[in-house]
Amino acid sequence: MILKPPGIEDIFPDRINRWNFVLNSAIDTFRTYNYRELIVPIMEFTDVFARGIGTDTDIVSKEMFTFEDRGGRSLTLRPEGTAGVVRAYVENGEYNRLSVCKFFYNGPMFRAEKPQKGRLRQFNQFGAEIFGSTDPYYDYEIISVVDEITRRVGIDSYTILLNSIGCRECRSEYMTGLKEYYTSKQSQLCADCQRRLNTNPLRLLDCKNEGCVALRSSAPVISDHLCGECRDHFAKVKEYLDLSGVKYQEDPYLVRGLDYYTKTTFEFVTDKLGGQNAFAGGGRYDYLVEQFGGKPTPGVGFAAGMERINLIIEDKEIQGNGVDLFFIHTGGDTLTMSLKLLHEMRKQGFSSDIDPEVKGFKSQFKRAEREKAGYVIIIGEDELASGLATVKSQKTGTQEKVPFDGIADFMK
């Protein structure tokens, strides 16, 4: 037997109802917030991610599916959505058209991690990006759209973690201070953090090692080191959130694993996912577009995990639709007539099905039950002789005689 590679999933119809419920909730919400859909490739030149996300990040340094095409160029299956969207935005010169663009997307992402609950190698995200404004309103809007989707899919136990990691200027100043502080305590740090001290000092704040957590409490805090502009920006974002009643929790240690973020960062977390607690996250990225060769254009966005959201609402019953009509026959001419009517009803848009094998009524009714049929249309010898089909409602159990050519009208 040939098996699928680890960490990727087949999604069968019994899970599709919930899946589509989540996806449709997201798409409907995007529409109400006036976002336009964008479809970008799931494969890019490796540089898109290496330069966009940052070579020192975990994603780029150890989690990408990278391979060469026949010309020896390095391609990578996208590990996240933003970098590709930014590349497309710049490549198509979109920034010349509208001052502000609001996009949404959804689709598979790939990361070569060890699979576990809520973590797959191929997983699906939906997300949105806003280009062209530094206005804190847009930071708020992105968080608000995620909050609304979360509400619509029925997740009730979650927390929004919010932080600002500053702009180029204040962040680098803060990093210097942070590095100084931790260098003086270097010997007390865990091995990972000793390494992080050089590669990405911000990550020191994220360590769960007991000793490092203890050191964190007297480490400099980013919110005390924001420049005036970043401080004002952050205050506005919070003001807008308060205004619309979106509850959040400030977390000065929220550091995200992608290098491109500036100012606002946020994560939606829940305790229902085991080791993974985030089901959505994002932030502002004011330098990413120019890094891709576009004219300096600020941006803000988010991504949410389809599988994780599906897991959180796993217990929720999502009603699926059955087939409208199921035909029951006794073979021979009754089958011929059934097939004629079946085809006619399908042409008219009624979802319809039949078991073409000649079996007893009992097994055909069982099948109709399994297919969650709304009505059963019985075409037997009596019906064939009289020209009247027996139409039985599976909900009420009542049945009546309907002329063959009047079934469609009867259904309306």
Add this chain to the structure above:
RNA sequence: GUGACCGUAGUUCAAUGGUAGAGCCCUGGAUUGUGGUUCCAGUCGUUGCGGGUUCGAGCCCCGUCGGUCACCCCA
């Protein structure tokens, strides 16, 4: 990548080192043209794979593959 636990029928799970079983599902019947409840009958296996120990291995040992969970990090 590191670690822990687990691999038995389509599925959920049993089986002191001694004949591989049950529930559900599926198929048929009781009801010769009426499903969902009930009763009866039937189908279902290289015990993940390879080696070893043993008179004898689903069970013990080694390896391997797969799964789950956790760490790291993130959706």
